[in-house]
Amino acid sequence: MFDRHHAVWPANLPHTLALPQTSLYTNLEISARRYPDRPAIVYYDTPLSYRELDAQVCALAGYLQSKGVKRGDRVLLFMQNAPQFVVGYYAILRADAAVVPVNPMNRSVELEHYVEDTDATICICGQERYEAVAPLLDAGKLEHAIVATYGDYVTEPTDLDLPAEVQADVQPIESDKAVAWSQALNAGHVPSAHEAGPDDLCVLPYSSGTTGAPKGCVHTHRSVMATAVHSIYWSRSTSEGRSLATLPYFHVTGMQNGMNAPIFIGSTVVLMTRWERKTAAKLIERYRITRWTNIVTMAIDMLSDPEIESFDLSSLESISGGGAAMPEAVSDKLLKLTGLRYIEGYGLSETIAGTHINPFDAPKPQCLGIPVFDVDSRIIDTDQLTELGPNEVGEIVSAGPQIFTGYWRRPEATESAFIDIDGKQFFRTGDIGYYDEEGYFFIVDRVKRMINASGYKVWPAEVESLMYRHPAIREACVISTPDPRRGETVKACVVLNNEGEASADEIREWCRENMAAYKVPRVVELCETLPRSPTGKVMWRALQEQEWPEAS
Template identity: 50%
Template sequence: MPSPNRPFWPRGVPADVRVPQVPLTHYLQTAAERWPDKPAIVFAGSTLDYAGLWQRSCALAGHLAQRLGVRPGDRVLLVAQNCPQFVVATFGIQRAGAAVVPVNPMSTAPELAHYAHDSGARVAICAQELLGPVQQAVADGLLDAVLVLAYADALTADGVSTQTEAVQGVPALAEARRPLPDGPYHGFEAAIAEGLAPPPSHADVHALAALPYTSGTTGAPKGCRHSHATLLASNLASQVWRGLHSESVFLCVAPLFHMLGMQNGMNLPITLGATVVMMPRWNAAQAVALVARHRVSVWAAPPAMVMDFFAQPEAATADLSSLSMLSGGGAAMPEAVAAMLQARFGLAYNEAYGLTETAAFLHANPVDRGKRQCLGLPTQGVHSLVVDPESLAPLPPGEVGELVTRGPQLMLGYWRQPEADAQAFVTIDGQRYLRTGDLAQVDEEGYFFMRDRLKRMINASGFKVWPAEVEAMLYEHEAVLEACVVGVPDPRRGETVRALVVARPGRPLTEAGLLDWCRTRMSAYKVPRSVRFLSALPRSATGKVAWRALQEAEARAALIPTQEAA
């Protein structure tokens, strides 16, 4: 509640969040008991109600436990685009007492192999068109069993024609179930059809529920250990902060493997017993039609997606009056777009801030008193400080320092990475804080603003790209002598990836050729959008590549029109 210390705290919002001592699966079961025939997921015109979602999740849990030997505490890979089966798989894995390892569908075979090896997962659930990297992991002895799903199995006869709503831009949605490959592959629908009973009890609220991977400044991606309790803390705080309820209708577009989508498009609405209108892939015109048709009221999306949505001609004429909560983060919403949303649609974009390590929701602007291009206030139970990066001494309002934070939604730690934990967590006044690596300042009213990054990281439409990881892969190319990866401003994505490369003498190398090579070795969002060849990379007195100077120079150049363009 508002107080002299926090005069702009939202009225009616408690200072702390009390996390119930039940797991996520309890909420799905409760919703199925309360509203068995209520639409849980609307997908390509087809509907899966809460009773069906719970029944399918339990049956999958039974198959995982009784047929594939999945035990409490195990990890299971999940590789798919947004679809109802993704939700069934997530809750089925968790009902079996295991943790879901969400994998970017764009992952290459080496990337997926890392997730399988590092997490120790021996079972995977995968969409049939994404099987290639998974099959390689099976051949390499990393996986023992794979459940294979087809999106078309989620389409019911009473749904809208797949040609008009399902297949547009996503041919895999209409593709019939393929024959299973030889080997340890099992049909997803056949597994559910067995109707095997799940384990007798739910997982403990403090058990591992999800292991999403995030990259770091060096080395391979690290798993963030999230329990049911940490995921719930984020969800429940967001519900109260934003006034969400069981009759809310959510548009789920952000990828479910990503924390923004997983939390806002799946876990949060299901803990409420709300309805999710799900898109497998972004299509702005289709999104406008879905909001109008299904009376969507809540949508979490990065600014680039919001700008694309409202730039559609259909947005000017469609009935979008149901849309009342538009939120997101990952990049600042441009002032001109925010003003347009308010003037034309009466919508305020509720900017927020969170990390994979914090299960998304951490800071947010008060709904009725937001500031633009602002991280907002620390939400319920969250304590954030701006500190000197070297001494860790708290800094006064107005000074720029590293943002450190603590709260009930913080991950338990990195998966089997004690060295990374030692670097990520610090103790201040006897309390354990997470170092975000983001440079921020807090104003006199307690609002936080992003100012820079302490760590090298590129934020492209909410996807984190760590330059050191991309550089390491570029050095595998036989014609690359030196490489430095930087972020440059992009009007739609916030930032985009550029590679500055020094070619080996006598080795021909072109931008197109190098980009084609990159696409075969790294996820699409990590692939540089452009390459600039240099004769040498500048270095500091200690011999390190002067990446910050290069990045600043590239950023300035991106903002200055060329003579030809002028």
């Protein structure tokens, strides 16, 4: 067991932590009993109590079961941050089914993969995404949809700037396969007894690698419980705290730190549908926010507001996150403004958020942190697969209670994702890093081709497979290119068919129509050929290495 970091372990915290042997839904049930009148969520100045939240969860769970949802079934959750996301998430769990969280920026052709891969028959979606769901209902790929209007949950007067999706009026649904959110909740269905336990399937967040379509990461109630509980104890949060939720709930960091962790402890979440720095600052001041988990770009954006010093941010007790290394100058500005150091952490979809977090009383800059409760993490040589020592660069591998059980219906991918060390199964992260003499971990590169554009993970193989649907494209290789605002962004090197005619602008526009905005190549380069290895494989790494020196 790796224990080099125990010398810098947070004071008064145990090295190991027993987890509740219950389902994740049970956390909400218990908090609703303990704190029935406490706001579970505050949504643009409108509160939703724990009693109300649990009642709505049970009503929707009953409705799902009336539509045939059974224990172990998968249900798509396709919406932006809103109270309905929380209700939908926990209703699926209350019905003994598993949540398939889908990025709301996805289009129909992308959503189709999640439907086919999980055999999901029902989708819970925001009304602004119904246009992507409707074709799958019409084609019989989905059987039913429940459509939510975010503005229904803003019933109190507010002076906050509301996103367009929250201001939008209820749109009519012209399908006998879809119902409005209120209709589902008011149908009067009562769910059967809750049966799911810690080893039942809980959540299937999707990840990807260097080849193929996105893969579902199989997480049980036990593994999801782990990082939800870990984050509470590591940050020493209490039920009296208030969290600002700005990260998207479909993503594991937002899901765990901005939803599941606060519900476990019975605290209040102040929820935003869209990031807007002034609204975030107002909410911190208005609700005396104590805990804010974000991505580095959000913190940078807030601190770049020339009026930021006019807001009272003194209630904050912790500011943490990741997605990219925090620039030292920005960290120093944050410290001057709030008295707090930015606490960086590290995790993946396969680990349902953090395996490493910096100690709050001894953080290091641009550092992943140290392995948290019950996590055993090592560095291995990528060729020999032998264990390396301090300051030696290799692949980060981890074992712990939050590690997924494998990729959904991908036995070969699952087998290659793990390695046996000392009789224990370690997950191979695909990230290259090292640890120092004190046991702090640092990242230096990625084995995987993932592009990190302002915290959004873009998988080149997925973008390539979508681009191949364009009739004029013969070959496409997606790489990252430097971007002054996003850090890096997406570039596509494209070879056209002999008879194909399309400009770079036309291809970019086609991509905008067929994939989520953050995946769309900002740069399209038309090439006569792509470099190949002796075996005929496209040498994406050669293109990648050429891109960065030229840009710099």
